[in-house]
Amino acid sequence: MDLFLQTLLNGLLQSGIYALVASGLALAVGVVGIVNFAHGEFLMLGAFMAWAASAFLGIDPLLSLPIVAVAVFGVGALTYRVSIRHVLLAPELNQMLLTFGLGILLQNLALMLLGGNTRTVTTPYQASSLNIGELSIGGPKAIAFGLAVVVLGALYFTLYRTVLGRQMRAVAQNRRGAQLIGIPVDRVYLIAFGVSCGLAAVAGVLVSVLLFASPTVGLVFALKAFAIIVMAGLGNLTGVLWASVILGLSEALVQTYVPGGGGWSDAVFFLMIFGTLVIRSFRKAA
Amino acid sequence: MGTPASKRQAARKPDITGVALVPLAIFFLLALAFPFLPLGDLGAFLLQIGFFTLVAGIMALSWDILARSGQVSLAHAAFYGLGAYGYALLLKTGLVWSLAMPLAALGAGVVSLLVGAVTMRLSGMYFAIATLAFTEVVRTIIQNLPEDVAGGANGLLVPALLGGNSRGQYLLALLLLALTASVSLAVRTGRLHHAFAAIRQGEETARVLGVSTVRYKLAAFFISSFLAALAGVLYAGKTFFISPLDTFSLANSIAPLTTSIFGGLYTTLGPILGATVLRIAEEALHNVVKNGYLVVYGLVLMLSILWLPRGLMGLFRRGRHGGDL
Numbered sequence: 347m348d349l350f351l352q353t354l355l356n357g358l359l360q361s362g363i364y365a366l367v368a369s370g371l372a373l374a375v376g377v378v379g380i381v382n383f384a385h386g387e388f389l390m391l392g393a394f395m396a397w398a399a400s401a402f403l404g405i406d407p408l409l410s411l412p413i414v415a416v417a418v419f420g421v422g423a424l425t426y427r428v429s430i431r432h433v434l435l436a437p438e439l440n441q442m443l444l445t446f447g448l449g450i451l452l453q454n455l456a457l458m459l460l461g462g463n464t465r466t467v468t469t470p471y472q473a474s475s476l477n478i479g480e481l482s483i484g485g486p487k488a489i490a491f492g493l494a495v496v497v498l499g500a501l502y503f504t505l506y507r508t509v510l511g512r513q514m515r516a517v518a519q520n521r522r523g524a525q526l527i528g529i530p531v532d533r534v535y536l537i538a539f540g541v542s543c544g545l546a547a548v549a550g551v552l553v554s555v556l557l558f559a560s561p562t563v564g565l566v567f568a569l570k571a572f573a574i575i576v577m578a579g580l581g582n583l584t585g586v587l588w589a590s591v592i593l594g595l596s597e598a599l600v601q602t603y604v605p606g607g608g609g610w611s612d613a614v615f616f617l618m619i620f621g622t623l624v625i626r627s628f629r630k631a632a
Numbered sequence: 633m634g635t636p637a638s639k640r641q642a643a644r645k646p647d648i649t650g651v652a653l654v655p656l657a658i659f660f661l662l663a664l665a666f667p668f669l670p671l672g673d674l675g676a677f678l679l680q681i682g683f684f685t686l687v688a689g690i691m692a693l694s695w696d697i698l699a700r701s702g703q704v705s706l707a708h709a710a711f712y713g714l715g716a717y718g719y720a721l722l723l724k725t726g727l728v729w730s731l732a733m734p735l736a737a738l739g740a741g742v743v744s745l746l747v748g749a750v751t752m753r754l755s756g757m758y759f760a761i762a763t764l765a766f767t768e769v770v771r772t773i774i775q776n777l778p779e780d781v782a783g784g785a786n787g788l789l790v791p792a793l794l795g796g797n798s799r800g801q802y803l804l805a806l807l808l809l810a811l812t813a814s815v816s817l818a819v820r821t822g823r824l825h826h827a828f829a830a831i832r833q834g835e836e837t838a839r840v841l842g843v844s845t846v847r848y849k850l851a852a853f854f855i856s857s858f859l860a861a862l863a864g865v866l867y868a869g870k871t872f873f874i875s876p877l878d879t880f881s882l883a884n885s886i887a888p889l890t891t892s893i894f895g896g897l898y899t900t901l902g903p904i905l906g907a908t909v910l911r912i913a914e915e916a917l918h919n920v921v922k923n924g925y926l927v928v929y930g931l932v933l934m935l936s937i938l939w940l941p942r943g944l945m946g947l948f949r950r951g952r953h954g955g956d957l
Contacts, residue, residue, distance in 0.1 A: 381757050383706075383764075432938060437832075442704050442760050443889060444937045450886055451930030458924035561924075565882075569768060572761045580757060609776040616769040619762055620750060627753035 348480045353602040359487045361594025362494030363549050367567045368574035368586045370545030376581030377518045377538040381442055384449035386564025388543040392418050392550025393559035400467045407467055411551045415544045422543025426536050456561035464558035490552040514538055573615035577622045656901050663806055667799045679798050685911040686805035687863045690812045692891035692903035694859035700898050701852040702832030707763030708860050709884035710770045714740040715861025716868035716879050720790045733865050740861030741854045748853040752846055771880035793869025805866050812859050816900040890933040896945025905944055
């Protein structure tokens with residue numbers, strides 16, 4: 347029974363990071379209408395920035411987190427300006443392949459400059475753990491989950507309670523209509539894409555503490571984020587949260603209860619994509 | 633209403649003129665002559681580059697055939713790998729290579745139908761995401777299968793194709809590229825062309841016009857995967873060793889789509905031309921850029937989409953009307 351509860355707890359904690367990555371992706375898909383295949387690379391960028399700040403300047407990742415988030419917001423906004431903006435009206439194929447190309451570029455640039463090794467960030471609280479009854483939680487995991495909840499709270503507050511958030515949702519619903527009532531659509535796109543990248547970077551900082559920073563670390567998270575937004579429905583911002591929890595929990599369950607589960611849990615996200623698509627295509631056909 | 637008969641005739645008429653066929657014929661003649669040139673000491677090395685250029689051409693062109701129906705596949709590596717593994721496993725059962733080759737390709741094609749049946753009823757975005765995930769999962773499965781089935785993470789040894797005769801291997805690859813090009817031309821001139829173009833330009837509209845979109849998209853996916861698997865068989869037979877990490881590498885999905893866009897989307901000559909240029913550039917640059925060579929592919933892909941959306945072919949036919957040829 348304890349094993350079961352511990353498994354559920356681990357899955358829940360893991361889902362915090364998934365939700366961060368996926369909500370950023372959902373923002374890009376929902377508001378800007380771009381499936382950003384380079385999303386994982388912005389996560390990787392955040393992870394490496396946190397690692398660099400820690401390794402060279404001795405700044406704790408939790409302190410560098412806001413700076414990293416703002417810096418990657420800037421990178422995202424710049425990316426929007428120089429590339430994404432020019433394909434907004436182009437065929438879907440061009441849009442997807444542009445971000446895919448960007449992802450390949452960033453990933454391999456990192457590989458070229460930094461090599462394929464993984465870099466870990468060491469923190470004083472790394473080995474700490476929290477005990478509740480029979481259950482134990484790793485300190486960094488708990489901190490990461492808490493931060494994810496705070497950042498997601500701020501995101502959803504912005505989306506549903508502020509003018510900017512209302513503008514974003516208006517643009518997401520109807521680009522032309524939003525333009526007609528005087529919403530600066532281009533600016534909203536820029537901010538939404540920047541925030542989307544910033545969210546990935548926050549997740550990246552947490553990943554650098556929990557796991558490591560490496561050129562390919564982004565791809566895994568991006569794939570899982572894709573699974574989550576597919577399950578939630580492309581561009582659906584609220585569905586992302588529960589879909590993240592479902593992915594986190596199912597992965598934890600597979601890891602604990604399936605023999606040799608470590609390898610197979612990496613395939614869970616695909617079952618989710620496939621299952622969702624099967625259900626959805628049948629519902630559509632009916 | 634009442635479409636004039638002449639207009640319908642015009643739409644049916646193959647719009648590949650001799651102009652487009654001549655450069656293609658020249659390419660194949662040059663490629664055919666290549667292994668018989670007196671290349672001296674470098675001969676074996678050049679022949680190998682030539683072989684992999686042809687394989688890259690098959691991959692790019694087969695990706696392009698699918699793209700014509702508006703589908704972005706990020707799973708070309710999966711079908712390439714399924715071809716390679718299918719071939720290796722069929723040979724292990726004692727089948728002759730000439731049967732194992734088409735059967736492996738057929739197997740990959742059947743898998744593509746299964747994946748496509750689920751993903752192709754929804755918007756193209758779902759398809760792109762699902763194919764990217766599919767590649768990762770096929771690799772995970774092959775890695776996690778017991779080692780005596782498919783070699784696990786260590787990979788499999790494959791008997792050399794045609795007993796290791798490199799000129800023969802080259803000519804076989806050329807033959808398969810010619811097959812791919814003929815399929816591409818057949819699609820381009822036939823009924824499929826209009827169906828694919830209609831779906832690409834507006835799926836809803838195409839459906840209203842009576843095009844059974846899912847069936848045509850599945851046909852495109854099947855053809856494309858079948859040909860990609862043939863390229864995988866060539867690869868397996870040439871390198872006589874396959875491992876999940878190399879065979880299902882994302883690079884094998886990236887290269888064909890970049891090549892095809894760089895060369896010229898929706899054309900037959902474009903992807904072949906793109907493969908030739910990019911493969912030669914890759915060999916030339918390999919000593920300069922060692923780690924992360926794919927950076928070049930990422931850059932070429934982005935720059936092509938932003939500034940050269942019609943690729944190399946666009947440079948030659950700037951004056952001609954019809955961006956979507």
